[in-house]
Each structure stands twice: as structure tokens, then as C-alpha cells.
Amino acid sequence: MNNFTQDNLTNLIGQNKDIENLANKEKARILVVSDSHGHPSVLKSIVQDFGSECDAMVFCGDGIEDIAFLAESADAVPSVLGIAEGNNDPDSYFIKGQAIKVPLNCSLIAAGHNIFFTHGHRFALYDGLDRMKEAAQSIGCSAVFFGHTHVAFSALIPGNVFVLNPGSCSRPRQCQCASFAIVEVEKDKNDYNAVFYQAIPGERKTFVPESIFL
Numbered sequence: 001m002n003n004f005t006q007d008n009l010t011n012l013i014g015q016n017k018d019i020e021n022l023a024n025k026e027k028a029r030i031l032v033v034s035d036s037h038g039h040p041s042v043l044k045s046i047v048q049d050f051g052s053e054c055d056a057m058v059f060c061g062d063g064i065e066d067i068a069f070l071a072e073s074a075d076a077v078p079s080v081l082g083i084a085e086g087n088n089d090p091d092s093y094f095i096k097g098q099a100i101k102v103p104l105n106c107s108l109i110a111a112g113h114n115i116f117f118t119h120g121h122r123f124a125l126y127d128g129l130d131r132m133k134e135a136a137q138s139i140g141c142s143a144v145f146f147g148h149t150h151v152a153f154s155a156l157i158p159g160n161v162f163v164l165n166p167g168s169c170s171r172p173r174q175c176q177c178a179s180f181a182i183v184e185v186e187k188d189k190n191d192y193n194a195v196f197y198q199a200i201p202g203e204r205k206t207f208v209p210e211s212i213f214l
Contacts, residue, residue: 086148
């Protein structure tokens, strides 16, 4: 991503034409990462290994300073980047000399799929997913990506909403490995195909997390 520009309407980072192309693609792959917590080299290795294969990247918070490092040092950042403010993040940050807003919640459209993403700390996650699901549905989203718990998880929950937490790429919990996910979507199909990867530089080891989210 050579031109680090934030779209004023969507808060996505990328050129308008790339954001529109993402929305209208027949198929799209989204790299979903969260909770790097001051480990920029881990984030960079993930992007160097997988970024060029993806149409967009979503970062679900707690590590905005690592995103700034990534913007300066990595050459494989997808052309559309979405970021969300974690409980350890500021609401704005200077990236490549520009003041970038870091929204609590955001959304993007990929191959016709409207996807809501957030860190999740403002939605009482430890009481369940209902508040976050309702926030997504209120703006017409059929999927939610979130972080905060540091536990990888995906499921189709009541209301036909797909939810995914990629886990933490640097500080996993509940005996999981450090992880991230790639989600594939296709226009006119309701499926969300998610694959979880271990965050090991230069390797492509997948794993299947248990069906839990806390």
C-alpha cells in the first residue's frame, strides 16, 4: 500500500477505486488479524507471507502502533485496510505522516458481503455476542469480525450472522497458538469460508479452534 489514504465516508484506508473494486469483486479474500500488542515484527511477517494473496486486511484492534510500523516497512499490505480501536489504542494515530482516525466500529463490503468489524470491548463480550450482533444487523451486516478475547473462534449464530475472532497474533489465551485468519467470500453466496493459521513466520500451519469465544 503505497498511498496511505483514509476514506472519509467509510474510514477504510485505501483508494476509492480499490474500495469500490473490493465491493464488486466476484470473490474476495480478507486477511483478519488482531491483538498484536506491540509486536510489529509478527504482524509484518503475516503480511509478508499472506498479504499479496488477499484483497483486503482487517485489524481488530490493540496494536495500532504496529499498523503504523507495517505501513512504513511492509510492501505486501492489501490495497484496502480496515482498522478498529482496541481498549489499548488511541482514537487517532499518525501513520505515514497523516492523522488517521481509529474508529471503534467499522464496516466494509467485499464481493457484496457487508462485514462489521470491531475490537469488541464495548459490547460486553463476556456476557455473549448479542449486543455486537445487533449492532452489525442494525447497519445491514451479515458478518462480524472482532478481537479482545485473544481466543480464535468462528460460528454461524442465530440470526444467520457469521462471527469470527482471529485470535491474537502475539498473546494467545486458553492454550491456543498465536493466530490469524483468512476469510473467503463469493458474490451471491451466503457462505463465509474461514481458515485459521498459526502465526509462525514463513510457515502455513493451519489449525481448527474449538467452538468457544471466551
